Amino acid sequence: MRSHENKTLLAEFTAREGAEGEVAHLLREYAREVREEVGNLAFEMYTKATSPRAYWILEVYQDEAAFQRHLQAPHGGPFNIALAPLIEEGASRLTFLDPLT
Template sequence: MIKVVARSVAIQGKEDEIIALSKELVLESRKEVGCIRYEMYQDQKNASVFTMIETWQDEETFQKHKETPHVKRIVPQLNALRVEKAVVDVYTLVI
């Protein structure tokens, strides 16, 4: 099992645009084979900070996800609304 934690900071005033685009990304990603969980959270103390938390069946399904049309279309749009590129950490379940 693969867990992905992607943290990003929106350009001030672009939070609603990030949420709208992310909603589409989340809904489309949840339809993918191998997607166990896909959610976005907004920091309670700083509304410009967002974290995507994804759970994938395995490395293969995660890699296929990154090549889907919705990821290739939406992620560049999200990057344009962020202060800098998201910090993405990928974990493998060990216990």
């Protein structure tokens, strides 16, 4: 990937049964912070229509540098610590995406 291209990824995880409300609350709070980061172009949250405990988050950053700043942001660590016991996987599964040209 060339450095001037957007950095796009899909984060996936499954809320533990009964934790859906708490996960949704955490995500909404986190989204507000991420969307204010310099270089964040999108932070869109979805649940799977046939499995509402399955969460998919589409994240787009202006470039690799913006993504690296996101990783260093002070709100990321506390969010991940709070999320880990609420999801089946213990951590988000990340898939990095390249545009089809």
